[in-house]
Amino acid sequence: MRDQAIKTRAKARSVGARAAKPVRVRPMLAFLTMLIALVLGSMQAAHAVGLVDAYEAALDHDPQFAGAVQEKRAADANVAIGRSYLMPNLSASYANYRNWNKLTQFDPRCPDGKCSAPQDYRSYAGSVQLRQPLITFEGMARYRYGKATALAGDATFTDRSEDLVVRVLTAYTDAVFALDQVALATAQEKAFSVQLASNEALFKNGQGTRTDVLETSSKLELARADLADAQDNLDNSAHELEALTGLSATLDVASLDRLDEHFEPKLPSPAGFDQWRDIALDSNADLNAQRHTVEAARQQLNVVRAGYYPRVDIVASIGKNQSNALDTVGSRYLTKQAGIEITIPLYSGGMVQASSEQASANYARAQDDLLDKTNKVLIELRKQYNLCNSSMTRIQALEKAVESATLQITATRKSVEAGVRTNVDVLTATQQLYQSRRDLAKARYQYMIASLQLKHAAGTLNEQDLFELSKWFTPNVEPIAKNHVIVPPLVSAH
Known part of the structure:
Protein backbone atom coordinates (compact mmCIF):
# COMPACT_ATOMS: atom_id res chain seq x y z
CA MET A 1 0.00 0.00 0.00
CA ARG A 2 2.83 2.39 0.90
CA ASP A 3 4.61 1.74 -2.38
CA GLN A 4 1.41 2.32 -4.30
CA ALA A 5 0.86 5.66 -2.52
CA ILE A 6 4.38 6.82 -3.38
CA LYS A 7 3.85 5.95 -7.03
CA THR A 8 0.54 7.83 -7.02
CA ARG A 9 2.09 11.01 -5.56
CA ALA A 10 5.01 10.86 -8.02
CA LYS A 11 2.59 10.53 -10.91
CA ALA A 12 0.60 13.49 -9.65
CA ARG A 13 3.73 15.67 -9.41
CA SER A 14 4.70 14.68 -12.94
CA VAL A 15 1.29 15.60 -14.29
CA GLY A 16 1.38 18.90 -12.40
CA ALA A 17 4.77 19.73 -13.78
CA ARG A 18 3.67 19.09 -17.35
CA ALA A 19 0.64 21.27 -16.77
CA ALA A 20 2.74 24.13 -15.42
CA LYS A 21 5.38 23.90 -18.22
CA PRO A 22 3.70 23.22 -21.51
CA VAL A 23 7.01 23.83 -23.43
CA ARG A 24 8.16 20.80 -25.43
CA VAL A 25 11.66 19.86 -24.24
CA ARG A 26 12.74 17.30 -26.84
CA PRO A 27 12.58 19.61 -29.92
CA MET A 28 14.54 22.26 -28.01
CA LEU A 29 17.23 19.77 -27.05
CA ALA A 30 17.44 18.54 -30.62
CA PHE A 31 17.84 22.12 -31.87
CA LEU A 32 20.57 22.89 -29.33
CA THR A 33 22.37 19.65 -30.18
CA MET A 34 22.30 20.51 -33.87
CA LEU A 35 23.51 24.06 -33.19
CA ILE A 36 26.42 22.81 -31.07
CA ALA A 37 27.35 20.29 -33.74
CA LEU A 38 27.36 23.02 -36.40
CA VAL A 39 29.54 25.28 -34.24
CA LEU A 40 31.99 22.49 -33.46
CA GLY A 41 32.06 21.49 -37.12
CA SER A 42 32.82 25.03 -38.21
CA MET A 43 35.58 25.30 -35.56
CA GLN A 44 37.11 22.04 -36.76
CA ALA A 45 36.98 23.23 -40.38
CA ALA A 46 38.54 26.53 -39.36
CA HIS A 47 41.47 24.66 -37.85
CA ALA A 48 42.00 22.42 -40.87
CA VAL A 49 45.56 22.59 -42.14
CA GLY A 50 46.02 22.38 -45.90
CA LEU A 51 49.18 22.09 -47.95
CA VAL A 52 49.09 25.77 -48.88
CA ASP A 53 48.55 26.71 -45.22
CA ALA A 54 51.64 24.71 -44.27
CA TYR A 55 53.70 26.43 -46.98
CA GLU A 56 52.62 29.92 -45.95
CA ALA A 57 53.40 29.10 -42.32
CA ALA A 58 56.84 27.79 -43.28
CA LEU A 59 57.63 31.04 -45.10
CA ASP A 60 57.31 32.87 -41.78
CA HIS A 61 58.72 30.24 -39.45
CA ASP A 62 61.29 27.98 -41.11
CA PRO A 63 64.73 28.94 -39.72
CA GLN A 64 66.55 27.71 -42.83
CA PHE A 65 64.52 29.98 -45.07
CA ALA A 66 64.90 32.87 -42.61
CA GLY A 67 68.66 32.35 -42.74
CA ALA A 68 68.52 32.37 -46.55
CA VAL A 69 66.73 35.73 -46.46
CA GLN A 70 69.45 37.23 -44.28
CA GLU A 71 72.15 35.65 -46.44
CA LYS A 72 70.63 37.33 -49.49
CA ARG A 73 70.58 40.69 -47.72
CA ALA A 74 74.26 40.29 -46.89
CA ALA A 75 75.07 39.31 -50.49
CA ASP A 76 73.14 42.28 -51.94
CA ALA A 77 75.29 44.65 -49.89
CA ASN A 78 78.35 43.59 -51.92
CA VAL A 79 77.18 45.74 -54.85
CA ALA A 80 77.33 48.93 -52.78
CA ILE A 81 80.61 47.83 -51.21
CA GLY A 82 82.20 47.26 -54.61
CA ARG A 83 80.85 50.55 -56.00
CA SER A 84 82.36 52.44 -53.07
CA TYR A 85 85.87 51.82 -54.48
CA LEU A 86 84.92 53.93 -57.50
CA MET A 87 83.12 56.70 -55.66
CA LEU A 134 90.43 58.30 -61.84
CA ILE A 135 92.27 55.16 -62.91
CA THR A 136 92.09 52.24 -60.48
CA PHE A 137 92.31 48.65 -61.65
CA GLU A 138 91.67 47.43 -58.12
CA GLY A 139 88.47 49.49 -57.82
CA MET A 140 87.05 48.12 -61.09
CA ALA A 141 87.87 44.55 -60.07
CA ARG A 142 86.29 45.02 -56.64
CA TYR A 143 83.14 46.46 -58.22
CA ARG A 144 82.82 43.46 -60.55
CA TYR A 145 83.53 41.15 -57.61
CA GLY A 146 80.68 42.75 -55.65
CA LYS A 147 78.25 42.32 -58.53
CA ALA A 148 79.21 38.67 -59.05
CA THR A 149 78.85 37.94 -55.33
CA ALA A 150 75.42 39.59 -55.22
CA LEU A 151 74.25 37.59 -58.24
CA ALA A 152 75.50 34.41 -56.60
CA GLY A 153 73.50 35.34 -53.50
CA ASP A 154 70.36 35.88 -55.58
CA ALA A 155 70.75 32.47 -57.24
CA THR A 156 71.39 30.82 -53.87
CA PHE A 157 68.25 32.39 -52.46
CA THR A 158 66.26 31.07 -55.43
CA ASP A 159 67.63 27.60 -54.75
CA ARG A 160 66.68 27.88 -51.05
CA SER A 161 63.18 29.02 -52.00
CA GLU A 162 62.72 26.04 -54.29
CA ASP A 163 64.12 23.75 -51.62
CA LEU A 164 61.53 25.08 -49.14
CA VAL A 165 58.71 24.06 -51.50
CA VAL A 166 60.10 20.52 -51.68
CA ARG A 167 60.66 20.31 -47.91
CA VAL A 168 57.13 21.47 -47.14
CA LEU A 169 55.61 18.90 -49.48
CA THR A 170 57.88 16.18 -48.08
CA ALA A 171 57.03 16.99 -44.45
CA TYR A 172 53.32 17.32 -45.20
CA THR A 173 53.06 14.09 -47.20
CA ASP A 174 55.12 12.25 -44.57
CA ALA A 175 52.57 13.27 -41.95
CA VAL A 176 49.62 12.37 -44.18
CA PHE A 177 51.21 9.05 -45.09
CA ALA A 178 51.70 8.37 -41.39
CA LEU A 179 47.99 9.05 -40.95
CA ASP A 180 47.27 6.59 -43.74
CA GLN A 181 49.48 4.01 -42.05
CA VAL A 182 47.61 4.45 -38.76
CA ALA A 183 44.27 4.12 -40.53
CA LEU A 184 45.36 1.04 -42.46
CA ALA A 185 46.96 -0.56 -39.40
CA THR A 186 43.79 0.13 -37.40
CA ALA A 187 41.61 -1.38 -40.11
CA GLN A 188 43.92 -4.39 -40.38
CA GLU A 189 43.80 -4.91 -36.63
CA LYS A 190 40.02 -4.67 -36.70
CA ALA A 191 39.80 -7.18 -39.57
CA PHE A 192 41.98 -9.69 -37.71
CA SER A 193 39.98 -9.11 -34.51
CA VAL A 194 36.76 -9.93 -36.34
CA GLN A 195 38.43 -12.96 -37.91
CA LEU A 196 39.67 -14.12 -34.51
CA ALA A 197 36.22 -13.78 -32.98
CA SER A 198 34.81 -15.82 -35.86
CA ASN A 199 37.49 -18.52 -35.45
CA GLU A 200 36.86 -18.74 -31.70
CA ALA A 201 33.11 -19.04 -32.23
CA LEU A 202 33.60 -21.80 -34.78
CA PHE A 203 36.05 -23.57 -32.47
CA LYS A 204 33.57 -23.47 -29.60
CA ASN A 205 30.89 -24.93 -31.87
CA GLY A 206 33.25 -27.65 -32.99
CA GLN A 207 33.41 -26.35 -36.57
CA GLY A 208 36.90 -24.85 -36.37
CA THR A 209 40.33 -25.81 -35.21
CA ARG A 210 42.67 -24.60 -32.55
CA THR A 211 45.26 -23.98 -35.25
CA ASP A 212 42.99 -21.41 -36.95
CA VAL A 213 42.60 -19.54 -33.67
CA LEU A 214 46.37 -19.49 -33.04
CA GLU A 215 47.18 -18.39 -36.59
CA THR A 216 44.70 -15.53 -36.47
CA SER A 217 45.85 -14.54 -32.97
CA SER A 218 49.43 -14.36 -34.21
CA LYS A 219 48.44 -12.12 -37.14
CA LEU A 220 46.45 -9.94 -34.77
CA GLU A 221 49.44 -9.38 -32.50
CA LEU A 222 51.62 -8.51 -35.49
CA ALA A 223 48.95 -6.06 -36.64
CA ARG A 224 48.98 -4.42 -33.21
CA ALA A 225 52.76 -4.11 -33.43
CA ASP A 226 52.38 -2.49 -36.86
CA LEU A 227 49.84 -0.08 -35.38
CA ALA A 228 52.27 0.88 -32.60
CA ASP A 229 54.99 1.55 -35.19
CA ALA A 230 52.56 3.57 -37.29
CA GLN A 231 51.63 5.72 -34.30
CA ASP A 232 55.31 6.35 -33.56
CA ASN A 233 55.87 7.39 -37.17
CA LEU A 234 52.88 9.69 -36.95
CA ASP A 235 54.23 11.35 -33.81
CA ASN A 236 57.64 11.89 -35.40
CA SER A 237 56.22 13.17 -38.70
CA ALA A 238 53.86 15.55 -36.94
CA HIS A 239 56.68 17.07 -34.91
CA GLU A 240 58.82 17.48 -38.02
CA LEU A 241 55.96 19.31 -39.71
CA GLU A 242 55.47 21.43 -36.60
CA ALA A 243 59.16 22.35 -36.50
CA LEU A 244 59.06 23.39 -40.15
CA THR A 245 55.81 25.36 -40.11
CA GLY A 246 55.51 26.50 -36.49
CA LEU A 247 51.88 25.49 -36.37
CA SER A 248 50.02 25.19 -33.08
CA ALA A 249 52.01 23.82 -30.17
CA THR A 250 49.64 20.87 -29.98
CA LEU A 251 49.14 19.79 -33.57
CA ASP A 252 45.88 18.06 -34.45
CA VAL A 253 47.30 15.98 -37.27
CA ALA A 254 43.86 14.57 -38.06
CA SER A 255 43.00 18.02 -39.43
CA LEU A 256 45.49 17.64 -42.28
CA ASP A 257 44.00 17.37 -45.75
CA ARG A 258 44.06 13.91 -47.29
CA LEU A 259 45.01 12.89 -50.80
CA ASP A 260 42.08 12.31 -53.11
CA GLU A 261 41.58 8.65 -54.03
CA HIS A 262 41.16 9.71 -57.66
CA PHE A 263 44.62 11.25 -57.85
CA GLU A 264 45.97 10.97 -61.40
CA PRO A 265 49.71 11.47 -61.95
CA LYS A 266 50.87 12.97 -65.23
CA LEU A 267 53.99 12.38 -67.26
CA PRO A 268 56.63 15.09 -66.77
CA SER A 269 56.73 17.68 -69.49
CA PRO A 270 58.87 17.82 -71.60
CA ALA A 271 58.91 14.06 -72.10
CA GLY A 272 62.56 13.62 -73.13
CA PHE A 273 65.44 13.66 -70.66
CA ASP A 274 67.72 15.55 -73.05
CA GLN A 275 65.32 18.50 -72.92
CA TRP A 276 65.32 18.41 -69.13
CA ARG A 277 69.13 18.29 -69.23
CA ASP A 278 69.34 21.43 -71.40
CA ILE A 279 66.91 23.25 -69.11
CA ALA A 280 68.86 22.28 -66.00
CA LEU A 281 72.21 23.39 -67.43
CA ASP A 282 70.70 26.78 -68.20
CA SER A 283 68.32 27.37 -65.29
CA ASN A 284 69.43 25.37 -62.25
CA ALA A 285 69.81 27.92 -59.45
CA ASP A 286 72.65 26.09 -57.71
CA LEU A 287 74.66 25.94 -60.94
CA ASN A 288 74.00 29.62 -61.62
CA ALA A 289 75.17 30.48 -58.12
CA GLN A 290 78.37 28.53 -58.66
CA ARG A 291 78.96 30.21 -62.04
CA HIS A 292 78.76 33.61 -60.35
CA THR A 293 81.06 32.29 -57.63
CA VAL A 294 83.61 31.39 -60.32
CA GLU A 295 83.34 34.92 -61.72
CA ALA A 296 83.78 36.37 -58.24
CA ALA A 297 86.94 34.27 -57.79
CA ARG A 298 88.25 35.57 -61.11
CA GLN A 299 87.63 39.16 -60.08
CA GLN A 300 89.29 38.51 -56.74
CA LEU A 301 92.37 37.42 -58.70
CA ASN A 302 92.21 40.72 -60.61
CA VAL A 303 91.97 42.62 -57.34
CA VAL A 304 95.20 41.07 -56.15
CA ARG A 305 97.00 41.54 -59.46
CA ALA A 306 96.04 45.21 -59.41
CA GLY A 307 98.80 45.58 -56.84
CA TYR A 308 101.23 45.67 -59.79
CA TYR A 309 99.51 48.57 -61.54
CA PRO A 345 103.78 50.38 -56.47
CA LEU A 346 107.39 49.22 -56.50
CA TYR A 347 107.85 46.52 -53.91
CA SER A 348 105.61 45.13 -51.16
CA GLY A 349 107.73 42.37 -49.70
CA GLY A 350 106.36 39.71 -52.09
CA MET A 351 102.79 40.06 -50.84
CA VAL A 352 101.30 40.72 -54.29
CA GLN A 353 102.92 37.66 -55.82
CA ALA A 354 101.93 35.37 -52.96
CA SER A 355 98.36 36.72 -52.93
CA SER A 356 98.14 36.22 -56.70
CA GLU A 357 99.13 32.57 -56.35
CA GLN A 358 96.56 32.11 -53.61
CA ALA A 359 93.77 33.78 -55.61
CA SER A 360 94.71 31.75 -58.69
CA ALA A 361 94.35 28.52 -56.73
CA ASN A 362 90.95 29.63 -55.37
CA TYR A 363 89.81 30.43 -58.90
CA ALA A 364 90.83 26.96 -60.14
CA ARG A 365 89.07 25.37 -57.17
CA ALA A 366 85.85 27.29 -57.96
CA GLN A 367 85.97 25.96 -61.52
CA ASP A 368 86.38 22.41 -60.23
CA ASP A 369 83.46 22.94 -57.85
CA LEU A 370 81.32 24.06 -60.77
CA LEU A 371 82.13 20.87 -62.68
CA ASP A 372 81.40 18.76 -59.61
CA LYS A 373 78.03 20.46 -59.00
CA THR A 374 77.12 20.08 -62.66
CA ASN A 375 77.68 16.33 -62.46
CA LYS A 376 75.67 16.06 -59.24
CA VAL A 377 72.78 18.10 -60.64
CA LEU A 378 72.59 15.95 -63.76
CA ILE A 379 72.70 12.76 -61.68
CA GLU A 380 69.89 14.06 -59.45
CA LEU A 381 67.94 15.15 -62.51
CA ARG A 382 68.23 11.68 -64.05
CA LYS A 383 67.24 10.06 -60.75
CA GLN A 384 64.09 12.14 -60.32
CA TYR A 385 63.15 11.84 -63.99
CA ASN A 386 63.33 8.05 -63.80
CA LEU A 387 61.46 8.05 -60.49
CA CYS A 388 58.61 10.09 -61.97
CA ASN A 389 58.21 7.70 -64.87
CA SER A 390 58.56 4.54 -62.81
CA SER A 391 56.20 5.87 -60.13
CA MET A 392 53.43 6.25 -62.67
CA THR A 393 53.80 2.62 -63.74
CA ARG A 394 54.00 1.54 -60.09
CA ILE A 395 50.88 3.51 -59.16
CA GLN A 396 48.87 1.95 -61.96
CA ALA A 397 50.07 -1.54 -61.02
CA LEU A 398 49.29 -1.01 -57.31
CA GLU A 399 45.80 0.31 -58.10
CA LYS A 400 45.09 -2.93 -59.92
CA ALA A 401 46.71 -4.88 -57.09
CA VAL A 402 44.36 -3.25 -54.55
CA GLU A 403 41.34 -4.11 -56.69
CA SER A 404 42.53 -7.68 -57.12
CA ALA A 405 43.33 -8.08 -53.42
CA THR A 406 39.87 -6.80 -52.47
CA LEU A 407 38.20 -9.35 -54.74
CA GLN A 408 40.61 -12.03 -53.58
CA ILE A 409 39.47 -11.70 -49.96
CA THR A 410 35.84 -12.26 -50.91
CA ALA A 411 36.73 -15.20 -53.17
CA THR A 412 39.01 -16.74 -50.54
CA ARG A 413 36.35 -16.59 -47.85
CA LYS A 414 33.89 -18.32 -50.14
CA SER A 415 36.52 -20.95 -50.90
CA VAL A 416 37.05 -21.52 -47.17
CA GLU A 417 33.33 -22.06 -46.72
CA ALA A 418 33.46 -24.55 -49.58
CA GLY A 419 36.43 -26.31 -47.98
CA VAL A 420 38.85 -25.48 -50.81
CA ARG A 421 40.94 -22.89 -48.93
CA THR A 422 42.05 -22.56 -45.31
CA ASN A 423 42.09 -19.85 -42.69
CA VAL A 424 45.72 -19.09 -43.55
CA ASP A 425 44.68 -18.12 -47.06
CA VAL A 426 42.19 -15.59 -45.68
CA LEU A 427 44.81 -14.06 -43.39
CA THR A 428 47.35 -13.86 -46.21
CA ALA A 429 44.84 -12.22 -48.55
CA THR A 430 43.85 -9.69 -45.87
CA GLN A 431 47.47 -8.80 -45.15
CA GLN A 432 48.20 -8.50 -48.86
CA LEU A 433 45.32 -6.06 -49.29
CA TYR A 434 46.54 -3.69 -46.62
CA GLN A 435 50.13 -3.99 -47.84
CA SER A 436 49.00 -3.05 -51.34
CA ARG A 437 47.04 -0.08 -50.01
CA ARG A 438 50.07 1.11 -48.03
CA ASP A 439 52.37 0.71 -51.04
CA LEU A 440 49.90 2.58 -53.24
CA ALA A 441 49.73 5.53 -50.87
CA LYS A 442 53.52 5.61 -50.62
CA ALA A 443 53.95 5.46 -54.41
CA ARG A 444 51.57 8.41 -54.87
CA TYR A 445 53.46 10.58 -52.40
CA GLN A 446 56.79 9.55 -53.90
CA TYR A 447 55.60 10.65 -57.32
CA MET A 448 54.47 14.03 -56.02
CA ILE A 449 57.81 14.66 -54.31
CA ALA A 450 59.78 13.41 -57.32
CA SER A 451 57.84 15.70 -59.66
CA LEU A 452 58.83 18.74 -57.58
CA GLN A 453 62.42 17.58 -57.14
CA LEU A 454 62.68 17.10 -60.91
CA LYS A 455 61.64 20.71 -61.46
CA HIS A 456 63.94 21.81 -58.66
CA ALA A 457 66.88 20.12 -60.33
CA ALA A 458 65.89 21.73 -63.62
CA GLY A 459 65.52 25.16 -62.01
CA THR A 460 61.87 25.64 -63.03
CA LEU A 461 60.16 24.99 -59.69
CA ASN A 462 57.94 27.68 -58.15
CA GLU A 463 55.20 27.86 -55.55
CA GLN A 464 52.52 27.55 -58.23
CA ASP A 465 53.58 23.91 -58.71
CA LEU A 466 52.83 23.31 -55.04
CA PHE A 467 49.45 25.02 -55.38
CA GLU A 468 48.56 22.72 -58.28
CA LEU A 469 49.35 19.64 -56.20
CA SER A 470 47.36 21.02 -53.27
CA LYS A 471 44.20 20.74 -55.39
CA TRP A 472 44.43 16.95 -55.05
CA PHE A 473 44.14 17.20 -51.26
CA THR A 474 40.70 17.37 -49.64
CA PRO A 475 39.71 18.11 -46.02
CA ASN A 476 39.56 15.04 -43.81
CA VAL A 477 35.99 14.41 -42.67
CA GLU A 478 36.51 11.20 -40.70
CA PRO A 479 38.77 11.05 -37.63
CA ILE A 480 41.31 8.28 -37.24
CA ALA A 481 40.19 5.36 -35.10
CA LYS A 482 37.09 7.17 -33.81
CA ASN A 483 39.16 9.95 -32.23
CA HIS A 484 41.37 12.69 -33.57
CA VAL A 485 45.02 11.86 -33.20
CA ILE A 486 46.57 14.54 -31.01
CA VAL A 487 50.35 14.77 -31.05
CA PRO A 488 52.02 16.20 -27.92
CA PRO A 489 53.86 19.47 -28.50
CA LEU A 490 57.61 19.77 -28.88
CA VAL A 491 59.54 20.42 -25.70
CA SER A 492 60.13 24.16 -25.47
CA ALA A 493 63.71 25.33 -25.62
CA HIS A 494 62.87 27.97 -23.04
Missing part, protein backbone atom coordinates in the same frame (compact mmCIF):
# COMPACT_ATOMS: atom_id res chain seq x y z
CA PRO A 88 84.60 59.90 -54.18
CA ASN A 89 86.17 59.68 -50.76
CA LEU A 90 85.68 62.72 -48.54
CA SER A 91 87.51 62.98 -45.23
CA ALA A 92 88.09 65.64 -42.60
CA SER A 93 90.59 65.94 -39.79
CA TYR A 94 91.11 68.34 -36.91
CA ALA A 95 93.74 68.54 -34.18
CA ASN A 96 94.11 70.95 -31.26
CA TYR A 97 97.24 70.90 -29.08
CA ARG A 98 98.78 72.70 -26.18
CA ASN A 99 102.56 72.94 -26.49
CA TRP A 100 105.24 73.35 -23.83
CA ASN A 101 108.68 74.10 -25.27
CA LYS A 102 111.99 75.21 -23.83
CA LEU A 103 114.22 77.18 -26.17
CA THR A 104 117.94 77.18 -25.35
CA GLN A 105 120.36 79.50 -27.12
CA PHE A 106 124.15 79.66 -26.78
CA ASP A 107 125.22 83.18 -25.96
CA PRO A 108 128.40 84.27 -24.14
CA ARG A 109 126.50 87.06 -22.52
CA CYS A 110 124.32 84.56 -20.67
CA PRO A 111 125.37 82.74 -17.51
CA ASP A 112 127.27 79.56 -18.39
CA GLY A 113 127.04 80.63 -22.04
CA LYS A 114 123.44 79.39 -22.41
CA CYS A 115 120.13 81.22 -22.30
CA SER A 116 116.87 79.31 -21.83
CA ALA A 117 113.35 80.61 -22.39
CA PRO A 118 110.19 78.50 -21.85
CA GLN A 119 107.35 78.68 -24.40
CA ASP A 120 103.71 77.81 -23.72
CA TYR A 121 101.28 78.18 -26.61
CA ARG A 122 98.36 76.46 -28.38
CA SER A 123 98.24 75.16 -31.97
CA TYR A 124 95.60 73.59 -34.15
CA ALA A 125 95.27 72.14 -37.63
CA GLY A 126 92.17 71.26 -39.63
CA SER A 127 91.66 70.01 -43.18
CA VAL A 128 89.09 68.55 -45.57
CA GLN A 129 90.22 66.30 -48.43
CA LEU A 130 88.34 64.97 -51.45
CA ARG A 131 89.80 62.03 -53.38
CA GLN A 132 88.21 60.75 -56.57
CA PRO A 133 89.69 57.63 -58.20
CA PRO A 310 99.65 52.34 -60.87
CA ARG A 311 96.75 54.30 -59.52
CA VAL A 312 95.64 57.79 -60.50
CA ASP A 313 93.46 59.96 -58.23
CA ILE A 314 92.12 63.48 -58.39
CA VAL A 315 92.81 65.10 -55.01
CA ALA A 316 91.52 68.40 -53.64
CA SER A 317 91.96 69.67 -50.10
CA ILE A 318 91.62 72.74 -47.96
CA GLY A 319 93.30 73.22 -44.59
CA LYS A 320 93.81 75.77 -41.88
CA ASN A 321 96.43 75.70 -39.15
CA GLN A 322 98.03 77.90 -36.55
CA SER A 323 101.39 77.69 -34.82
CA ASN A 324 102.28 74.35 -36.38
CA ALA A 325 106.03 74.94 -35.86
CA LEU A 326 108.30 76.83 -33.50
CA ASP A 327 109.13 79.43 -36.10
CA THR A 328 105.43 80.03 -36.86
CA VAL A 329 104.10 80.51 -33.35
CA GLY A 330 101.17 82.90 -33.52
CA SER A 331 100.89 82.57 -37.32
CA ARG A 332 97.85 81.26 -39.15
CA TYR A 333 97.80 79.60 -42.58
CA LEU A 334 94.99 78.75 -44.99
CA THR A 335 96.04 76.18 -47.60
CA LYS A 336 94.11 75.05 -50.71
CA GLN A 337 95.30 72.30 -53.00
CA ALA A 338 93.99 70.54 -56.12
CA GLY A 339 95.72 68.17 -58.51
CA ILE A 340 96.37 64.67 -59.73
CA GLU A 341 98.13 62.11 -57.60
CA ILE A 342 99.84 59.09 -59.17
CA THR A 343 100.82 56.11 -57.02
CA ILE A 344 103.19 53.55 -58.52
